[in-house]
Amino acid sequence: MPKIHAVDRNGTETVIEGESGMSLMLNLRNVGGLDIAAICGGMCSCATCHVYVDPAWMEKLEEQSADEFELVEFSEHYKENSRLSCQIEMTDGLDGIRVTLAPED
Template identity: 55%
Template sequence: MPKITYIEQNGTEHVVDAETGVSVMEAAIKNMVPGIDADCGGACACATCHVYVDEAWREKTGKPEAMEESMLDFAYEPKENSRLSCQITVTDALDGLVVRLPEFQG
């Protein structure tokens, strides 16, 4: 199982084993990672699963599609490396992925 590291604003790290095929958001929810609210349940209809993808992983996670890009406008302090974690599917290639959580969601 790929390991994903979620880093809270205060530096607290949560390393979880994520099933392939689920979203980075789903892996966070299943492992009770604080800071991922996921109000819409992964429908790309809010920005409460916003994360900052570590620079080393940006190419592997890809760029946001148009709908995700629109929802990122509602995210707290979006940056170039902002993604909605519901739109990143866990694959074996993402083993070791590091994402940082914003100070607030939505």
């Protein structure tokens, strides 16, 4: 089970025992109990699961789709390491990934 180092909006870090094959968003919300709205349910249409991925992990992720980029790019909290956690599938290769929840828009 891959570990996820997640920092919430208050700066508190939680280590989550993630589940491979499940999206990062579901791991953060359902397994880790973090406050992620995920209004669209993981359909890449709302950006309420916006996270910042630690730069050391960016190259280990699958390439961001144009739809995902468009959603995070227009967030007032966009950064180069912005991703939608619903679009990242957890694998054993992401064991130790570090993410920070973006502020809510």
